[in-house]
Amino acid sequence: MHAAPAYKRILLKLSGEALMGDDQFGINRDTIVRMVDEIAEITRLGVEVAVVIGGGNIFRGVAGGSVGMDRATADYMGMLATVMNALALGDTMNKAGLTARVMSAIAIEQVVEPYVRPKALQYLEEGKVVIFAAGTGNPFFTTDTAAALRGAEIGAQIVLKATKVDGVYTGDPKKDPLATKYTSLSFDEAISKNLGIMDAAAFSLCRDQKLPIKVFSIFKHGALRRVVLGEDEGTLVYA
Numbered sequence: 001m002h003a004a005p006a007y008k009r010i011l012l013k014l015s016g017e018a019l020m021g022d023d024q025f026g027i028n029r030d031t032i033v034r035m036v037d038e039i040a041e042i043t044r045l046g047v048e049v050a051v052v053i054g055g056g057n058i059f060r061g062v063a064g065g066s067v068g069m070d071r072a073t074a075d076y077m078g079m080l081a082t083v084m085n086a087l088a089l090g091d092t093m094n095k096a097g098l099t100a101r102v103m104s105a106i107a108i109e110q111v112v113e114p115y116v117r118p119k120a121l122q123y124l125e126e127g128k129v130v131i132f133a134a135g136t137g138n139p140f141f142t143t144d145t146a147a148a149l150r151g152a153e154i155g156a157q158i159v160l161k162a163t164k165v166d167g168v169y170t171g172d173p174k175k176d177p178l179a180t181k182y183t184s185l186s187f188d189e190a191i192s193k194n195l196g197i198m199d200a201a202a203f204s205l206c207r208d209q210k211l212p213i214k215v216f217s218i219f220k221h222g223a224l225r226r227v228v229l230g231e232d233e234g235t236l237v238y239a
Contacts, residue, residue: 006230009048011151016056048124052147055081075139086133105137144202162218167235184236210239
């Protein structure tokens, strides 16, 4: 018998860089397949999953050319990069037996359907994985803010921020051998310690909506499942 998940509906925030694996940029096939396997595992537990994905893996390859570019233009390029990642993730999910729906905050209806909140809620209730692309649809906002916004809109119980490290530390564990990991901390503590878990807009939105954040490593096998089951994994930031 399966253990009961601690959360019915989650918002998973994936960075674009996470898709690169060990590559310099782009999408590493083995990495995306492994991530999808981990997501499939939690859907089998009955968890409703929505995903917000970044675009750093693609935008990094053209970032040099964006130097001196208008900030809004560069941000729109980044949003389009997230659409590419969302399409790749959705395709990989569909091949793995999941049913994925990509919804974009920017209208590109020949490619993906537009983000419509009631439709997204319907898909989640039907057991489909919803991938939110193009951030918030506005420049000057990060995909972290998009994750906080969509998480609040769909009534997610928690935002899961998948990173390269297995939680929030007192310092950079790569530079400081004495850095220790927090099991949990409050939003106010995180702000006062200036831990930089998410950008200020995203963090404030989660705090105001009392939407907890769990920071964990997407590269640690089985970590996503352990988080969803409420086990001791990563760092919980709570209101």
